[in-house]
Amino acid sequence: MAGTTDKLDPNQPLSAADIDHWHAETDVLVIGYGGAGACAALQAHASGAAVTLLELASGSGGTTALAGGQIYLGGGTPIQQACGFEDSVEAMEAYVRTAAGHHTDDSRVQAYCRDSLEHYDWLVSQGVVFNPQFYGGKHTNTPEYQSLAYSGNEKGHAEQQLSQPAPRAHKPKAHWEEGGATLMATLTAAIAATDIDVHFDTRALTLICEGDTVVGLMVRQDGEQRAWRARQGVVLCCGGFIMNRDMVARYAPRLVDGTPIGSPGDNGSGILMGMGAGAAAINMHEGFVSVIWYPSGEFCKGVFVNEQGNRFINEDCYHSRGAHHCLNQSNRKVYMVVDSDIYTEPPMYSAAQVVEVAETFADLERDAGFAEGSLSATMDTYNRYAEQGQDPLFHKSEEWLRPLNKPPYALLDFSIDSGIYYPSFTFGGLETSIDGEVQTPTGQTIKGLYAAGRTTAGLPRTAEGYASGMSIGDATYFGRRAGRAAAAR
Amino acid sequence: MAGTTDKLDPNQPLSAADIDHWHAETDVLVIGYGGAGACAALQAHASGAAVTLLELASGSGGTTALAGGQIYLGGGTPIQQACGFEDSVEAMEAYVRTAAGHHTDDSRVQAYCRDSLEHYDWLVSQGVVFNPQFYGGKHTNTPEYQSLAYSGNEKGHAEQQLSQPAPRAHKPKAHWEEGGATLMATLTAAIAATDIDVHFDTRALTLICEGDTVVGLMVRQDGEQRAWRARQGVVLCCGGFIMNRDMVARYAPRLVDGTPIGSPGDNGSGILMGMGAGAAAINMHEGFVSVIWYPSGEFCKGVFVNEQGNRFINEDCYHSRGAHHCLNQSNRKVYMVVDSDIYTEPPMYSAAQVVEVAETFADLERDAGFAEGSLSATMDTYNRYAEQGQDPLFHKSEEWLRPLNKPPYALLDFSIDSGIYYPSFTFGGLETSIDGEVQTPTGQTIKGLYAAGRTTAGLPRTAEGYASGMSIGDATYFGRRAGRAAAAR
Numbered sequence: 001m002a003g004t005t006d007k008l009d010p011n012q013p014l015s016a017a018d019i020d021h022w023h024a025e026t027d028v029l030v031i032g033y034g035g036a037g038a039c040a041a042l043q044a045h046a047s048g049a050a051v052t053l054l055e056l057a058s059g060s061g062g063t064t065a066l067a068g069g070q071i072y073l074g075g076g077t078p079i080q081q082a083c084g085f086e087d088s089v090e091a092m093e094a095y096v097r098t099a100a101g102h103h104t105d106d107s108r109v110q111a112y113c114r115d116s117l118e119h120y121d122w123l124v125s126q127g128v129v130f131n132p133q134f135y136g137g138k139h140t141n142t143p144e145y146q147s148l149a150y151s152g153n154e155k156g157h158a159e160q161q162l163s164q165p166a167p168r169a170h171k172p173k174a175h176w177e178e179g180g181a182t183l184m185a186t187l188t189a190a191i192a193a194t195d196i197d198v199h200f201d202t203r204a205l206t207l208i209c210e211g212d213t214v215v216g217l218m219v220r221q222d223g224e225q226r227a228w229r230a231r232q233g234v235v236l237c238c239g240g241f242i243m244n245r246d247m248v249a250r251y252a253p254r255l256v257d258g259t260p261i262g263s264p265g266d267n268g269s270g271i272l273m274g275m276g277a278g279a280a281a282i283n284m285h286e287g288f289v290s291v292i293w294y295p296s297g298e299f300c301k302g303v304f305v306n307e308q309g310n311r312f313i314n315e316d317c318y319h320s321r322g323a324h325h326c327l328n329q330s331n332r333k334v335y336m337v338v339d340s341d342i343y344t345e346p347p348m349y350s351a352a353q354v355v356e357v358a359e360t361f362a363d364l365e366r367d368a369g370f371a372e373g374s375l376s377a378t379m380d381t382y383n384r385y386a387e388q389g390q391d392p393l394f395h396k397s398e399e400w401l402r403p404l405n406k407p408p409y410a411l412l413d414f415s416i417d418s419g420i421y422y423p424s425f426t427f428g429g430l431e432t433s434i435d436g437e438v439q440t441p442t443g444q445t446i447k448g449l450y451a452a453g454r455t456t457a458g459l460p461r462t463a464e465g466y467a468s469g470m471s472i473g474d475a476t477y478f479g480r481r482a483g484r485a486a487a488a489r
Numbered sequence: 490m491a492g493t494t495d496k497l498d499p500n501q502p503l504s505a506a507d508i509d510h511w512h513a514e515t516d517v518l519v520i521g522y523g524g525a526g527a528c529a530a531l532q533a534h535a536s537g538a539a540v541t542l543l544e545l546a547s548g549s550g551g552t553t554a555l556a557g558g559q560i561y562l563g564g565g566t567p568i569q570q571a572c573g574f575e576d577s578v579e580a581m582e583a584y585v586r587t588a589a590g591h592h593t594d595d596s597r598v599q600a601y602c603r604d605s606l607e608h609y610d611w612l613v614s615q616g617v618v619f620n621p622q623f624y625g626g627k628h629t630n631t632p633e634y635q636s637l638a639y640s641g642n643e644k645g646h647a648e649q650q651l652s653q654p655a656p657r658a659h660k661p662k663a664h665w666e667e668g669g670a671t672l673m674a675t676l677t678a679a680i681a682a683t684d685i686d687v688h689f690d691t692r693a694l695t696l697i698c699e700g701d702t703v704v705g706l707m708v709r710q711d712g713e714q715r716a717w718r719a720r721q722g723v724v725l726c727c728g729g730f731i732m733n734r735d736m737v738a739r740y741a742p743r744l745v746d747g748t749p750i751g752s753p754g755d756n757g758s759g760i761l762m763g764m765g766a767g768a769a770a771i772n773m774h775e776g777f778v779s780v781i782w783y784p785s786g787e788f789c790k791g792v793f794v795n796e797q798g799n800r801f802i803n804e805d806c807y808h809s810r811g812a813h814h815c816l817n818q819s820n821r822k823v824y825m826v827v828d829s830d831i832y833t834e835p836p837m838y839s840a841a842q843v844v845e846v847a848e849t850f851a852d853l854e855r856d857a858g859f860a861e862g863s864l865s866a867t868m869d870t871y872n873r874y875a876e877q878g879q880d881p882l883f884h885k886s887e888e889w890l891r892p893l894n895k896p897p898y899a900l901l902d903f904s905i906d907s908g909i910y911y912p913s914f915t916f917g918g919l920e921t922s923i924d925g926e927v928q929t930p931t932g933q934t935i936k937g938l939y940a941a942g943r944t945t946a947g948l949p950r951t952a953e954g955y956a957s958g959m960s961i962g963d964a965t966y967f968g969r970r971a972g973r974a975a976a977a978r
Contacts, residue, residue: 011767011931102742247930250771250920253591275930278500278765282739285774308882310799328817330883371881373873377866384862392860393797394819431739441736441764442500 008205008225010269011276014218016210023226026052026197028486029217030235031204032265034062035180036453036475037237038187040436040483041196042126047487049232052197054219056265059200060188061181063239063263063425063454064472068141069179070151070169071123071476072096072469075116079170082132083148087166089113094163095154099465103283105457111434112459112477119477120170126190128183131173138297138400140319140349140468141179147171152467153318157395169469180472207234207273207449214277214448233448233486235436237479238270239263240426240454242287247271251284251428254327257416258289258424266425270455274430277449280441283457284428288466289323291334291414291422292349298342300400303382304414307333309365309374311382314394323422324463326414336412337364337379339404350420352412359407368411379404429456436482450486452479497694497714499758500765503707505699512715515541515686517975518706519724520693521754523551525942525964526726527676529925529972530685531615536976538721541686543708545754548689549677550670552728552752552914552943553961557630558668559640559658560612560965561585561958564605568659571621572637576655578602583652584643588954592772594946600923601948601966608966609659615679617672620662627786627889629808629838629957630668636660641956642807646884658958669961693727696762696938703766703937722937722975724925726968727759728752729915729943731776736760740773740917743816746905747778747913755914759944763919766938769930772946773917777955778812780823780903780911781838787831789889792871793903796822798854798863800871803883812911813952815903825901826853826868828893839909841901848896857900868893916952918945925971939975941968 008014028044030037033055041053055062074080074092093113097104124130135146142149151169153159174182191198199221208216208227216229241247242260247268249256260266271281293299293315300316306329313325315336326334336352346352358364365375383403385391391401416422429451431439436450452458452475459474460466497503517533519526522544530542544551563569563581582602586593613619624635631638640658642648663671680687688710697705697716705718730736731749736757738745749755760770782788782804789805795818802814804825815823825841835841847853854864872892874880880890905911918940920928925939941947941964948963949955 009929009931009933011929012933102745250769256591272930275769276767280739280764308800311797371870371874373866373870374882377862377870381860381862381866385860393863440498440500441761442498444498444501 008218010206010272013207013209013276016208016215019208019227021227022229025229025231026050027230027232028235028483029054029228029230030237030483031217031270032062032237032239033060033198034237034239034453034475035064035183035472036479037062038184038191039476039479040235040237040452042187042190042483043480044483044487045194045196047484049487052199052228053191054202054204055200056203057200061184063266064475065181065184066263067180067472068171068177068468069174069183069472070141070171070469072151072168072467072473073116073120073170074166074168075113077117077120077170079130079132079148080166083134085166086164087168089116091163091166092116092168095159096459098159098162099152099467100461101465103286103461107434108459112474115477122480123476127186129173130170134167138294138300140292141177142171143176145173145175147173151469153321155397156314156317183472204238204269204273207277209277212447214446230448232489233450235482235486236270236274236451236455237453238455239266240429241268241271242266242425244268252287252426254285255287255289255424255426258422260425261423262425266454270451271429274438274449274451274455277446278440279438279446280431281429282431283461286427286462287424288320288427289327289422289424289463290319291323291326291420292319293322293336293347293352293414295348296344298344299336299338299347301342301402302336302338303379303404304334304336305375305378307331309370309378311378311393314391314396316396316400318467320463320466327416332417333415336414337404338410338412339406340408341406343410350414352414352420353418354410355413356411357408361409364409364411426454427457427460429454432456434478434481435485436478437485450482452482497707499695499761502696502698502765505697505704508697508716510716511718514718514720515539516719516721517724517972518543518717518719519726519972520706520759521551521726521728522549522687523726523728523942523964524553524672524961525968526551527673527680528965528968529724529726529941531676531679531972532969533972533976534683534685536973538976541688541717542680543691543693544689545692546689550673551754553964554670554673555752556669556961557660557666557957558663558672558961559630559660559958561640561657561956561962562605562609562659563655563657564602566606566609566659568619568621568637569655572623574655575653576657578605580652580655581605581657584648585948587648587651588641588956589950590954592775592950596923597948601963604966611969612965616675618662619659623656627783627789629781630666631660632665634662634664636662640958642810644886645803645806672961693758693762696723696766698766701936703935719937721978722939724971724975725759725763725919725940725944726942727944728755729918730757730760731755731914733757741776741915743774744776744778744913744915747911749914750912751914755943759940760918763927763938763940763944766935767929768927768935769920770918771920772950775916775951776913777809777916778816778911778913778952779808780812780815780909781808782811782825782836782903784837785833787833788825788827788836790831790891791825791827792868792893793823793825794864794867796820798859798867800867800882803880803885805885805889807956809952809955816905821905823903825903826893827899827901828895829897830895832899839903841903841909842907843899844902845900846897850898853898853900915943916946916949918943921945923967923970924974925967926974939971941971
């Protein structure tokens with residue numbers, strides 16, 4: 001096939017018997033140079049394998065380099081300790097297990113949490129620098145060079161019943177949202193110091209199988225189709241499918257209306273290749289969704305209402321949990337009530353518009369078209385309890401709980417059809433063992449095929465339970481395991 | 490392989506080259522003798538093919554025979570006309586399209602609605618008898634021999650903006666819930682009048698492929714493995730996967746806590762066999778869920794509240810839409826407020842328990858542990874508007890709207906963890922063309938493989954939009970198309 005321009009279907013593997021010429025051969029062939037692929041390559045190499053890393057783009061980074069760079073780590077890391085926080089593996093594990101809800105994969109949660117300190121050490125050994133400063137504000141990332149923050153719902157009322165909260169988002173030392181780029185620059189330097197063979201501008205086309213074993217990959221490179229042979233395993237670290245709008249419509253219709261975030265490589269090709277080799281793809285309907293009402297943290301003191309004028313969430317929760325519930329409200333209509341004390345400027349990311357202003361809640365209710373006695377009753381109840389430091393309906397923490405009693409009052413539109421920013425990316429993907437071994441729908445292992453990162457259904461399973469750092473944490477940790485397992489085969 | 494006791498994996502097709510002996514051969518091999526399989530077999534036979542029908546159980550019927558038997562038909566059927574209802578293909582199409590929401594498959598909706606009168610005629614031609622009597626009460630099925638009823642949200646406020654409502658559930662003439670058994674008895678008699686070759690007690694094990702074409706099926710029959718060859722096509726009509734609890738946990742975790750309804754054949758084997766041959770399985774996370782608060786219809790006059798004491802749905806909606814929203818409330822806690830006028834006996838199916846009784850809403854609120862001013866404000870607003878014949882929050886129809894003002898008031902527990910009946914079955918399955926041709930994740934047709942019924946992702950796509958009759962309507966209509974297409978290959 002080499003050299004032809006035949007159009008290949010990523011979902012239809014080639015047979016090794018049809019390969020006239022193998023362009024090159026290696027032990028472990030890693031596809032995709034984001035966080036998962038970099039860690040898979042490094043760990044496979046450290047295990048003694050000859051490693052080749054192929055990447056679609058013209059440089060390293062993938063979607064990880066576009067992210068804020070937080071890594072969900074805990075159990076008492078040196079950074080947690082230096083910042084004065086106690087954490088335990090048990091507390092982390094209880095939180096992470098709960099976060100996945102009905103979708104939890106217990107063995108994955110256990111491995112991830114019990115190895116968290118080891119993974120921290122490994123990242124540091126690769127050159128990743130963490131800065132022992134804690135940021136305690138309400139933001140989507142640490143706004144300066146701090147490396148530690150709360151990034152999920154650890155301090156939520158229900159979560160606190162289950163486990164002692166601790167901040168677990170560890171951002172490599174970098175300014176604000178540069179954490180992901182910094183992480184990938186560090187891992188890229190670590191790879192450059194090895195003899196891992198890296199090829200950019202190389203598009204994975206489809207897998208090559210020998211019987212039921214994956215033995216290689218057909219790629220397009222320098223305008224040619226070339227067959228790469230992998231003696232031990234192919235590791236798919238090709239990202240998710242948020243940029244493949246047909247797949248989103250088919251598998252994750254809830255995400256259709258969001259703004260896709262990721263890199264162009266999140267085209268679903270890894271998942272399609274895996275399914276073509278017989279893999280199960282699970283949790284395909286779930287994804288990250290977000291509506292970002294903070295910063296400023298002042299907006300956590302506001303009150304979210306639906307079109308019935310009822311509250312539906314504690315407004316200090318993590319933004320993807322908030323978005324999950326926003327999308328469950330009738331007609332996907334949601335608004336926030338603020339008073340003049342807390343409103344200063346539009347929320348940084350969403351820039352939600354003020355749609356009504358009034359001197360009383362009754363006026364706001366009438367002018368904005370809510371039913372009489374709906375929004376005003378909600379606000380009366382909210383304020384009466386807030387004055388006592390209580391939120392019996394949704395248990396917003398005292399930190400963000402205060403009566404809204406400084407008119408004028410404003411109503412901001414956070415509905416998805418209002419044009420504000422609703423980022424989304426996918427959580428679904430190939431089912432694997434905790435060692436990245438790709439599995440069929442009946443639980444059989446596909447020999448020679450491994451995967452990690454958002455090509456798989458990994459640690460993050462629901463928007464409702466997500467915390468920043470779970471994706472890169474998952475990609476780097478399970479990337480390492482996949483690389484090690486492929487090298488050991 | 491014939492005669493061996495090797496354990497076969499439904500997800501791993503056999504190669505025709507490995508078949509020593511073909512037990513038998515036919516043109517079209519239909520797997521599963523429920524509504525989809527019966528219609529596929531009849532239509533393939535009518536198209537001139539030699540047809541064999543294999544069934545796991547010891548008799549015909551499948552899950553269809555266990556169902557109430559309503560078939561979603563419209564566009565002005567003779568029964569609609571005889572009962573004095575106007576309907577049009579356009580109105581039906583607008584309603585059915587909306588019902589699938591983001592998950593809609595437009596070509597499927599169009600074909601189904603535009604052929605609805607023809608499908609009615611075909612069913613009648615097979616011997617199905619419809620009784621031109623309309624039942625207008627609020628029930629899950631017609632309670633006696635009536636054949637026509639509203640079965641979804643056709644009269645909902647939003648739906649009425651889009652299309653003229655009409656009753657479209659057509660139950661074959663039979664007492665109460667005997668409609669499905671009656672339908673299958675009729676189709677079984679129609680099949681018995683042909684030379685379609687039927688085998689019971691025959692378990693489908695796995696598909697047999699020749700290259701990328703499906704050419705047969707390995708079954709277990711009379712204690713032996715036997716290979717059946719299909720010259721034109723295999724039609725998978727094997728039901729859904731609600732009885733395969735591992736698949737439910739993996740693919741549809743939202744359904745885990747429900748009570749599975751179906752037949753033992755809904756074990757996912759058709760979907761697993763299809764995926765093993767390269768098929769896409771889509772909409773796997775969705776399914777029917779229900780909490781059945783009516784009959785009696787009096788309970789539609791009650792008020793559903795969540796644990797915050799807020800309403801979240803119009804209480805006269807279809808029960809699966811209600812359950813969908815019940816499961817979205819925090820901690821899945823939901824209650825219904827009734828007064829002494831409407832409460833007579835527990836709701837027939839759910840038998841929800843009364844957890845509190847009080848003389849005033851304020852007392853009910855306090856005694857049941859709601860926050861002060863929450864439930865009572867909800868009821869005050871509800872009653873004030875109901876007295877004017879209005880429900881500005883959820884637009885419950887006037888038919889079921891009245892103030893609750895006859896104490897004592899009672900609170901019934903409809904939470905899923907209260908032990909009441911939450912039936913569920915799956916909507917996800919193989920992706921097919923409207924002619925039942927099974928497709929890969931990249932939209933390629935798998936030669937020789939067809940599917941219909943709940944082995945496929947068919948017409949019903951969400952609990953929120955479901956109406957009784959959509960499953961059997963889909964299974965019988967698209968079963969016919971799949972049988973016809975296989976016979977024409």
